[in-house]
Amino acid sequence: MQVSFVCTDHRNSNRSTEDRLNRQNANSPSTKSKFRAVALVARSLGHLSVQNMPSSSDQSIRTGMKYRNLGKSGLRVSCLGLGTWVTFGGQISDEMAEELLTLAYDNGINLFDTAEVYAAGKRSSLVITTKIFWGGKAETERGLSRKHIIEETVRAMTHVINQGMAMYWGTSRWSAMEIMEAYSVARQFNLIPPICEQAEYHMFQREKVEVQLPELYHKIGVGAMTWSPLACGIISGKYTSGVPAFSRASLKGYQWMKDKILSEEGRRQQGKLKELLAIAERLGCTLPQLAIAWCLRNDGVSSVLLGASSADQLLENIGAIQILPKLTSSIVHDVDGILGNKPYSKKDYRS
Numbered sequence: 001m002q003v004s005f006v007c008t009d010h011r012n013s014n015r016s017t018e019d020r021l022n023r024q025n026a027n028s029p030s031t032k033s034k035f036r037a038v039a040l041v042a043r044s045l046g047h048l049s050v051q052n053m054p055s056s057s058d059q060s061i062r063t064g065m066k067y068r069n070l071g072k073s074g075l076r077v078s079c080l081g082l083g084t085w086v087t088f089g090g091q092i093s094d095e096m097a098e099e100l101l102t103l104a105y106d107n108g109i110n111l112f113d114t115a116e117v118y119a120a121g122k123r124s125s126l127v128i129t130t131k132i133f134w135g136g137k138a139e140t141e142r143g144l145s146r147k148h149i150i151e152e153t154v155r156a157m158t159h160v161i162n163q164g165m166a167m168y169w170g171t172s173r174w175s176a177m178e179i180m181e182a183y184s185v186a187r188q189f190n191l192i193p194p195i196c197e198q199a200e201y202h203m204f205q206r207e208k209v210e211v212q213l214p215e216l217y218h219k220i221g222v223g224a225m226t227w228s229p230l231a232c233g234i235i236s237g238k239y240t241s242g243v244p245a246f247s248r249a250s251l252k253g254y255q256w257m258k259d260k261i262l263s264e265e266g267r268r269q270q271g272k273l274k275e276l277l278a279i280a281e282r283l284g285c286t287l288p289q290l291a292i293a294w295c296l297r298n299d300g301v302s303s304v305l306l307g308a309s310s311a312d313q314l315l316e317n318i319g320a321i322q323i324l325p326k327l328t329s330s331i332v333h334d335v336d337g338i339l340g341n342k343p344y345s346k347k348d349y350r351s
Helices: 017-024 057-063 087-091 096-106 150-162 176-188 205-222 253-260 264-283 288-297 311-318 321-326 329-339 345-348
Strands: 037-040 067-069 076-078 078-082 111-113 127-130 168-172 197-200 223-227 303-307
Touching: 067 303, 076 078, 076 303, 078 096, 078 311, 096 311, 111 223, 111 303, 150 168, 150 176, 168 176, 176 205, 197 205, 205 223, 253 264, 264 288, 264 329, 288 303, 288 311, 288 321, 288 329, 303 311, 311 321
Parallel strands: 078 111, 078 303, 111 127, 168 197, 197 223, 223 303
Antiparallel strands: 037 127, 037 168, 067 076
């Protein structure tokens, strides 16, 4: 079973008041994909503690990085995280992977998401997440031996935490109903409930993060960690004239993405992106920066996971933080008008 690590630097004595307070607070849909889980694990020099902001305050000052609680837990994560799925171990070299991890950390990112833990050198002041049910090809690596039952998953995660290997756990691609079931099981049997859901969220996919997860947050405190803010690169603008060579959609195993881009719906989306590009230019930013800032403008999102295959791309994406203050209600309204897909909750309909 894979777990992930939240490591803190106990040698740093310059802790902020907020830090001390926080330390006191304790790919295609299938049956298996419904029961993927993310474990947030804390261990550093044999001691457990809640991770907080990077030890160097210069990081957040230089980039404007913001830190948010993950759900209603005491865990503080950078509002932007670095995802390593697809690019790490596939599209880029180990040297580039190390450069990206270091660059992300130096720019205030303390959240790193993996499917198989990537061996980074710096472990202090990091939050590294990984997933169960997303490992190798062997049958024993694809699922838990206790069957795919929510109760057993909650029991297993509680066991991991009670054994001192983890501090929190969360879900990935679970439905709202399944998350509520997990919470109910935890309360019924005095187990530990999940603190976050990892969900896909971008301009073309909004329902779950904007309608379903806020309800869960208010009811049981589950936060949102979102991934694919550029819709696997579709919102980057690189596919306006088809599928270029060496792009993700041209890779083996991504025919589904190529078909999606070249479909009628894909062409409509590209048309909308051209209109959104005009807004980006008006704000003095790139289309990817606008898309990422648009995700960050959602107060219910604790952290947005970025993907990058080069240093320039990562720095461009991190620059979205500077665009966030420019997203006025008027700009957001204009974006919604172009997208035409703003979801409405039952409460919206009643009002």
